Amino acid sequence: MASRIRVGIAGTGSYTPERVVPNAYFEEFLDTSDEWIVQRTGIRERRFAAEGQATSDLCVEAGKRALEAAGIRPEDLDLVIVGTLTPDYPLPSTACLVQDRLGATRAGAFDVAAACTGFMTALSTGEAFVAAGRAKRVLVIGAETLSRFVDYTDRGSAIIFGDGAGAAILTPLDECGQGEVLKTTLGADGSGYDFIHIPGGGAKAPPTHASIDAGQHFIKMRGRDVYRFAVSHMAEMIEEMLEGYDRDDLTLIVPHQVNRRIIDTALDRLEMTDEKVMINIQHYGNTSAATVPIALDEAARAGRMEKGKLVVLCAFGAGLTWGGSLLRW
Numbered sequence: 001m002a003s004r005i006r007v008g009i010a011g012t013g014s015y016t017p018e019r020v021v022p023n024a025y026f027e028e029f030l031d032t033s034d035e036w037i038v039q040r041t042g043i044r045e046r047r048f049a050a051e052g053q054a055t056s057d058l059c060v061e062a063g064k065r066a067l068e069a070a071g072i073r074p075e076d077l078d079l080v081i082v083g084t085l086t087p088d089y090p091l092p093s094t095a096c097l098v099q100d101r102l103g104a105t106r107a108g109a110f111d112v113a114a115a116c117t118g119f120m121t122a123l124s125t126g127e128a129f130v131a132a133g134r135a136k137r138v139l140v141i142g143a144e145t146l147s148r149f150v151d152y153t154d155r156g157s158a159i160i161f162g163d164g165a166g167a168a169i170l171t172p173l174d175e176c177g178q179g180e181v182l183k184t185t186l187g188a189d190g191s192g193y194d195f196i197h198i199p200g201g202g203a204k205a206p207p208t209h210a211s212i213d214a215g216q217h218f219i220k221m222r223g224r225d226v227y228r229f230a231v232s233h234m235a236e237m238i239e240e241m242l243e244g245y246d247r248d249d250l251t252l253i254v255p256h257q258v259n260r261r262i263i264d265t266a267l268d269r270l271e272m273t274d275e276k277v278m279i280n281i282q283h284y285g286n287t288s289a290a291t292v293p294i295a296l297d298e299a300a301r302a303g304r305m306e307k308g309k310l311v312v313l314c315a316f317g318a319g320l321t322w323g324g325s326l327l328r329w
């Protein structure tokens with residue numbers, strides 16, 4: 001077997017829409033309160049895309065910023081991979097729209113469907129292409145326009161989601177000299193497919209007037225079940241990623257921004273404090289595939305990661321799916 005090429009993260013970028021939606025917005029039409037939402041989730045506000053703005057638009061902005069940070073031109077990209085559960089269209093992929101809009105004329109493009117684990121799946125796939133010598137420069141994006149798929153009559157789910165996009169550029173490590181991807185892991189348990197799902201609109205239940213009237217095209221979530229699954233997987237994945245490495249070398253954990261309480265409970269299980277954890281859920285809510293790359297980009301720009309030290313990324317969500325990565329920054 002040919003030797004594996006070491007892969008690094010040459011640059012990151014993120015974009016969140018301008019419209020800020022505070023918790024008070026939901027008080028107007030749901031039996032909820034700012035106090036409940038802050039206490040139970042840690043969320044204070046989220047961003048919603050403007051009318052006409054869709055997932056590909058968010059991807060393009062995040063992608064441009066990542067390209068600029070990496071000092072790479074769009075025409076140098078070999079591959080564009082988008083992780084999203086809210087594509088612009090059922091067909092074609094959002095990645096193709098992004099490839100065209102960025103001018104990535106030499107790149108292949110496809111989406112990965114792994115819900116909140118979408119960015120981790122895109123990263124893992126992109127890393128494998130670069131490591132195998134099949135691509136040299138890969139743009140990986142996690143992006144969502146969840147505000148279009150939320151059931152605004154369901155207080156148990158409507159309050160947690162937000163819109164946004166985050167991106168990273170993968171290249172051989174000897175080209176970028178930073179952010180080495182040391183490990184990646186992906187997992188799934190499809191027996192929990194209905195913990196979070198959109199029952200209508202696909203091949204199983206094509207859209208009808210009746211299904212749309214019944215709101216079958218909106219996200220349905222068994223919040224408590226997801227909560228329990230999330231707590232155990234977050235702790236396990238962080239442990240798995242750090243196995244064989246010195247915990248003292250850890251500079252930052254960038255977890256899926258799913259619920260502040262889930263992050264805190266997982267940290268308690270690991271006997272860790274939140275000092276080395278990137279948390280921005282208060283500003284953006286749960287942006288599904290976009291949480292990890294947005295948080296990673298904000299951490300990188302804020303200088304929160306010490307060069308040469310370890311960074312853990314982890315996410316989990318519908319499918320059920322989960323994915324983690326260990327980086328040396």
Ligand code: UT7
Binds near residue numbers: 032040196226258286
């Ligand atoms: O990325 C993966 C996507 N999924 C998630 O991120 C979901 C993970 N789960 C969660 O974050 C939490 O389960 C929620 C935030 C969704 C719910 O919080 P919880 O502490 O698990 O609440 P619960 O579902 O156990 O409900 C407790 C009570 C219920 O009332 P009763 O039956 O005790 O009277 C709910 O009806 O809280 C009520 N409730 C609310 N009350 C005010 C649920 N949502 C709300 C709300 N405002 N928005």
